[in-house]
Amino acid sequence: MIVNKSMFPLQTGFSVISKMQDKFANLQMQLGTGLKAQTLSGMGRDLPVSLSVRSRLGTIAGYNASIEQVALRLSFLDNALTRMDKIEGEARNSAVQGQYGTNNINMATISAQSLARFDEMVTMLNADVAGRYLFGGSVTDKAPLPTTQTLLEGAGGRAGYKTVVTERNAADLGQSGLGRLTSTVASATPADPASVTLAEDGDHPFGFKLSTVSAIGANIGIAPNLAAAPASIGFTFPAPPDAVAEGDSVTLGFTLPDGTETQITLKAVTAENATGSVFEFVIGEDAIETSTAFDAALRGALDQVADGELKAASTYAAAQNFFNAAGEPVLRVQGSDPYNATALRVATATDTVMWYGGETAAVSATGMGRLTAARSDETVTLTQNIPVSAAHGFHIAGAVSSKPAAIAASATPGDPARADFTIADNAALVLGDSVTLTLTEPDGRTREVTLTAVTGKAGPGQFTIGADAEATAANFDKALQRAVTEAAAEAEGNPRQSVNAAIEDSGRVNYGMQANESGYLRLMRSLAAMSVETYPEIVNAADPDSPDLDPARRRFDAMARRQHLELSEAHNVERGSIELVTMELGVAHAALNAAGERHTNYKAQLDNLLSDVETVSKEDVAMEILALQTRLTASYQVTAMISQLSLVNFL
Incomplete structure (x- = not known):
């Protein structure tokens, strides 16, 4: 009988012990760090999930950084608009018709006060946040004024x-x-x-x-x-x-x-x-x-x-x-x-x-894009405003009629160019007849305005055939003005869209500002006018009720009345007013907060998922270490005994 080590697979035993040692070391690392692995290769089947979750968390971090940055800018804009609204109120109250002040102090101080407010407006419109100018639309690398x-x-x-x-x-x-x-x-x-x-x-x-x-x-x-x-x-x-x-x-x-x-x-x-x-x-x-x-x-x-x-x-x-x-x-x-x-x-x-040197629209809806419509009997004429500027407003490029015998349409080049529309034969007009006006923007883009004849109530892009040529021309005139104004509004666009930021996958927030919007513009014009005006010496101070007011009072009253008209709260509902812009920024701020809250909730879910994939329970790892340590000790002892096995020891 042969008794020797060949009966016992020592090599296999050593391999098992080595694997247990590797696992023991890995468990000790998990116990110390709480992570399943130190490298991507150690993640095994959990690697795709880990990479996907981490990528999504990185995207959310980017959105949150954008939200934080935009929130800072919106905070600045909110403070600036709040101050501008106060300046508007102060200016209205500083010059009131008939209120000249003791010893006419109001007339003596109004110019200096207006200059100080004007300078404050310029300073706010030229302010920057971290090197980015906010009141120049997409032009953010230089002061707009x-x-x-x-x-x-x-x-x-x-x-x-x-x-x-x-x-x-x-x-x-x-x-x-x-x-x-x-x-x-x-x-x-x-x-x-x-x-x-x-x-x-x-x-x-x-x-x-x-x-x-x-x-x-x-x-x-x-x-x-x-x-x-x-x-x-x-x-x-x-x-x-x-x-x-x-x-x-x-x-x-x-x-x-x-x-x-x-x-x-x-x-x-x-x-x-x-x-x-x-x-x-x-x-x-x-x-x-x-x-x-x-x-x-x-x-x-x-x-x-x-x-x-x-x-x-x-x-x-x-x-x-x-x-x-x-x-x-x-x-x-x-x-x-x-x-x-x-x-x-x-x-x-x-x-x-x-x-103003920031971004601006070349065509404005106000004033029909620098076009004027006028009617004389059966003819409607559209002309460019004088002086004509190649860099501003619509230019008339052409006018055609689908039925020239009923409506004669023509465009005449010149300074200014014009388009004429004449109801040549009212009886020949039928439902579906149309006129197309071609307008050119300063950048070369063209827009077509088409008006179609209808027999009932006219909707957008339509005009009603009247009882006679003059009535039809009147209807056509109204429809033309409405259609050209709508085309100008589309060409002008929305200043808020000049600057935007992505705050989530399917959402962007618009917060662009342009210093030549109506609210800022009214303030700039009024304050500048009040700051440069002077008032003659009072010559009738003893008789404030005189029908022939002193030159100083006449001029002060005239200037005060215009400032009130220019800065009246009746303008608050106009597009571009400080009040409406403030509301639009409030909407943008609400969108930021909502997106931020969604990101916070989503991040918490992803963090939990990532924890499940990448981390371990230290309690479970400790128990596993104890069990493995017991098996490893036993394996050491058995292997040591087998390695010393011989016939002598066996006997």
Whole structure:
């Protein structure tokens, strides 16, 4: 009988012990770290799940970082908008019509206060968060506005707002200071009727524009020619015995450069009842004396209103020209003699400071993308606004009709270009006939506006066939204006979408800001206008109820009234107002919070899943170590005994 080690597989025993030692070491590592493995290869079948979960957690971490960054920017924007809203309220309360303050302190301080608020606005609009400018749309690497000094005073040979105001004031008031109006007196003899003619001095956008006229009393003849360009009004004063009676009056209405209206009333009085007011004219011995007195009163009243209402309107018009809105160019008075100017021109970046340098829309829904529609009988005409700017607004490229015999459509190139639509044969129009207008944006993109004839109520893109050609043209005019405005709104887009951030797989938050939106723009224009305006010395301080207010008070009242109109809370519902922008940011902030909460909940679920896949229970590992340690000790002993086995030991 042979007894030796070949009967016992020692090599196999050593291999088993080695594996148990490896497992023992792995269990000790798990006990110390709580992880199943130190390397990816050690994860085994759990590796795909681990990699997928970790990838998802990384994505969530990226979204959370984006949310945190956007939340910081929204917090800054919220603080800025809150302050702007307060500035708006402060500005409204700082200048109130008729409230001049003790010793006229309000007039003395309003310019400096407005300048300080204007500078604060510029500072906020130029503020950056971690090197990123927030009020320039997608242009985030540079400040959207020049400095306050540059905006007002100009720089490098380029005109600032003060220069534009000076030019505009001169163009609106004219050399005589009568708002670009002229008056002449004519009469053959004292026994004949006399006349006074008031006329605009040319066809241009400056000064007073005659809009209405009326009279009380039957002895003053009025011959208005308000539809002409330039407009005029003739006044006839009869010779005795049909003289003007005391109490007769004439009221004239004017359109001012900023689009507002004003009027003056001239009242006839006898010499003994005259108060010396510029709004009175003394009835003379004959028609010549009466007409001469009327002309003098007319000139005096125009001079007074020009110094107050017209000057204020001109300053605000200059603010509209310089602080241009989206889709509008910067405008200046054309020519070297502003007192006799007849047109505005498009300013360039080489001669004028451009107030806003951030991202902006080239076409604005306001004003139909710089197009104007007008109707005359059966014809509707669409024209580009003057001055024409190649970089702003829609340009008319073409117009065609599906049935030219019924609706004649044509586009005429020029400066400005125009499109004409004439209802040529109303009876020939039937359901489905259409007209297509082609518009070109400054970047070369084209948009087609198609209007289709219907017999009932018209919907979007439709116009109703009327009872006659004129009625159809009126319906077409309304439909065209609506359709072009909608096309302009699409071209303008939404400033909020100029900047956005991904906050989850299927969600982005829009929070872009552009400093030329209507809310900021109104503040900038109003504060700039109030900061550069000056007020003459008070000469009638002892009589605040005088019908002829001092020049300083007239101008202060006119400026205060315009600031109230510009900053009225009635504008809060307009697109781009500070209040609506604040609400839109609130929606963005709510979206951030909701996404952040979803990420928190999802991350907790993924963390639990990852823990199940990658970690171990230390209690279970400790028990497994004890069991393995017992088996390993026994294996050591058995292997040692077998390794010493021999015949002698066996016997």
